Amino acid sequence: MGLSNPLLEIHGLRKEYMQPGGPVQALYLDFLEARAGDAIAVTGPSGSGKTTLLHLLAALVRPSQGSIRFDGRDLPAAAYSARWRALSVGYVFQEMNLLPDFSLLENLLIAAEISGVPRAFDRSLSLLCRLGIEDLRYRRPAKLSLGEQQRAAVARAVLHAPPLLLADEPTASLDAENAGIVMNLLLELAAESKSLLLVATHDEAVKKRFPRVVELTKNIEKTGQRGNLP
Amino acid sequence: MKSSTKLFIASRHLRSRAFQTFSVVAVVAFSVGLAVALFLVSQGLQLGLVHAVEPFELIVGAKGSPYQLLLNTVFLQDAPIGNIGWEDYAELSDDVRVGSAVPLGFGDSYRGYPIIGTVSSLLDVRVRPSDPPWLRITQGRWFEEGRFEAVLGAQAAARSGLRLGDGFRTSHGIVAGDEHSEEYRVVGIAETVQGPWDRAIFVPLEILQSVHEHEHEGEHESESESEGEGKEVTTVLVHPASYADAYRLAVSYQNDSGKQLIFPAQTAIRLFALIGRGEAFLSIVVYAVEACALLTTLLVLYWSGAARSRERMLLRVLGLPFKTLVFISWLEGTIALSTGAFLGELLGRAGAHAAFSLLGEATAIQPTVPLTLQECLAPLVLLSVGSLSTLAVAWRDARNSEEPPR
Numbered sequence A: 001m002g003l004s005n006p007l008l009e010i011h012g013l014r015k016e017y018m019q020p021g022g023p024v025q026a027l028y029l030d031f032l033e034a035r036a037g038d039a040i041a042v043t044g045p046s047g048s049g050k051t052t053l054l055h056l057l058a059a060l061v062r063p064s065q066g067s068i069r070f071d072g073r074d075l076p077a078a079a080y081s082a083r084w085r086a087l088s089v090g091y092v093f094q095e096m097n098l099l100p101d102f103s104l105l106e107n108l109l110i111a112a113e114i115s116g117v118p119r120a121f122d123r124s125l126s127l128l129c130r131l132g133i134e135d136l137r138y139r140r141p142a143k144l145s146l147g148e149q150q151r152a153a154v155a156r157a158v159l160h161a162p163p164l165l166l167a168d169e170p171t172a173s174l175d176a177e178n179a180g181i182v183m184n185l186l187l188e189l190a191a192e193s194k195s196l197l198l199v200a201t202h203d204e205a206v207k208k209r210f211p212r213v214v215e216l217t218k219n220i221e222k223t224g225q226r227g228n229l230p
Numbered sequence B: 001m002k003s004s005t006k007l008f009i010a011s012r013h014l015r016s017r018a019f020q021t022f023s024v025v026a027v028v029a030f031s032v033g034l035a036v037a038l039f040l041v042s043q044g045l046q047l048g049l050v051h052a053v054e055p056f057e058l059i060v061g062a063k064g065s066p067y068q069l070l071l072n073t074v075f076l077q078d079a080p081i082g083n084i085g086w087e088d089y090a091e092l093s094d095d096v097r098v099g100s101a102v103p104l105g106f107g108d109s110y111r112g113y114p115i116i117g118t119v120s121s122l123l124d125v126r127v128r129p130s131d132p133p134w135l136r137i138t139q140g141r142w143f144e145e146g147r148f149e150a151v152l153g154a155q156a157a158a159r160s161g162l163r164l165g166d167g168f169r170t171s172h173g174i175v176a177g178d179e180h181s182e183e184y185r186v187v188g189i190a191e192t193v194q195g196p197w198d199r200a201i202f203v204p205l206e207i208l209q210s211v212h213e214h215e216h217e218g219e220h221e222s223e224s225e226s227e228g229e230g231k232e233v234t235t236v237l238v239h240p241a242s243y244a245d246a247y248r249l250a251v252s253y254q255n256d257s258g259k260q261l262i263f264p265a266q267t268a269i270r271l272f273a274l275i276g277r278g279e280a281f282l283s284i285v286v287y288a289v290e291a292c293a294l295l296t297t298l299l300v301l302y303w304s305g306a307a308r309s310r311e312r313m314l315l316r317v318l319g320l321p322f323k324t325l326v327f328i329s330w331l332e333g334t335i336a337l338s339t340g341a342f343l344g345e346l347l348g349r350a351g352a353h354a355a356f357s358l359l360g361e362a363t364a365i366q367p368t369v370p371l372t373l374q375e376c377l378a379p380l381v382l383l384s385v386g387s388l389s390t391l392a393v394a395w396r397d398a399r400n401s402e403e404p405p406r
């Protein structure tokens, strides 16, 4: 994939939700282009559509208008979106990322099986080691600290080396130290697997670590890409 | 996703919600058990009763309730109906329409085991002409008429404590308490007839009659006894000379003021029909219990499904296909339901066997457990309806998880 060939292209993207009082504008993003290995912070005030953008990219919801092209193709229709996520998307939420009834290792193995990761066991174990939580692999999420849970969530999200890695406020529930650790891991692992990383965040400290920032606004007229290439 | 992984996820979910799982299993097992037990008991009882009635073609006894006559003669239960005169028996046995007639005298007992006064021609009774005799002796010999001798039915031999050679007095003999009452001596033991008559103790009818006469003399000396011979019989088992003769006999008894003739098989069928009405009510109760079980199950699945919405969202974000998500939830419900249904089937069978052995002890009716597997109908219906509704709940749950997580 050459530099001239963007992995992600967004044009005139708009998402509206129908509400009793009329349609609610959840997101407007006129233009965005990104390449494999890029790391982008998505910022903006609460309600500006950060989460909505990540949902759209994961094909969890459909755009109301505009287009999202990934690797030269439109995002798949709803019927194929599960497969798209399994193969191409890694997703980290703010918290409660793990299945509560399964141990850390089982969480990884289930995700690996859904994504069809080869040699899943070895891959899971080496990732857990890399993240320093291999000793906790038989514990259920409820018996882990939030920082440990988030590290496990990162491990699970990068298990299949997805071309698109999405994280929605992944460090918002953590203290500064843990937030730093988790953010380091995300950036490192995304770079290793050449994933395009998009992290939604309010946090100035997090924002600073990204070479590129996309700022969303609630006001439609002023909305647009504010990010600039490094 | 591999089937083993789906099963792994479903069973883990069931285990981590042990209380809910237990409730579903218990409530389904209970309701299915009830239905199965009821079905088996009613079927087994019916077959057992039919078997018990088989050797009796026609019964003649005192006028009264035909059911009472049936219960007295065939099942050795209920208060004895009145007696008829010896001459009525004599008349019957001389009748050309009668192939053979066996007189019976009831009303006496030893430790709850009914004494039947009869004659040796009882040994000639056969269920079908080609069959061996219905009542056979396995140990000792048949009693000699006119002597205080007794033959024990199979269950009476096993449970009354009497053995070959033992002597015993009947309740009447004891009540009479005079020098005339003698001890009966056990001279033989009968092979099982797989029916209520296994509880009987057979003695010569004349002896029984003489004991009763003494008793009457003792108790009602002031009353004038019947001027006839005074000997009485309780019922007469009749083997008609032909099929047509059976009906002719029945017609001739229709207007008799003191006696009645019944076809035990028909009377039994009418009795079952009466019982059947109670059974119909019971099966409504069973259906209601099953419906409650189903509702409870669905409610539990619904709530635990609702509690799992976050998990379903996560699985969906991981890329698990919609139909796999539905399948796993459905599997969870169906595993719980089938476990309950299976345990219920076992429980029902155990319950039926317990009921049968209690019943067997009290009446010697030998209910046979039918091998038709018809009793599986209740668990199967519950399982299929439950499984379908579980699918609906699972589908609804999965649809509701389409809302993206935050």
Ligand SMILES: Nc1ncnc2c1ncn2[C@@H]1O[C@H](COP(=O)(O)OP(=O)(O)OP(=O)(O)O)[C@@H](O)[C@H]1O
Pocket (backbone or CB within 6 Å): A017, A018, A019, A024, A025, A026, A027, A044, A045, A046, A047, A048, A049, A050, A051, A052, A053
């Ligand atoms: N499913 C929905 N139905 C209706 N409105 C929605 C829905 N999802 C989001 N919205 C609205 O869309 C707007 C954008 O929401 P979104 O969650 O993307 O914001 P955000 O930038 O992530 O905010 P925050 O920083 O608080 O997480 C909000 O006004 C929200 O109320």
Ligand SMILES: [Mg+2]
Pocket (backbone or CB within 6 Å): A050, A051, A052, A168, B406
């Ligand atoms: Mg958000």
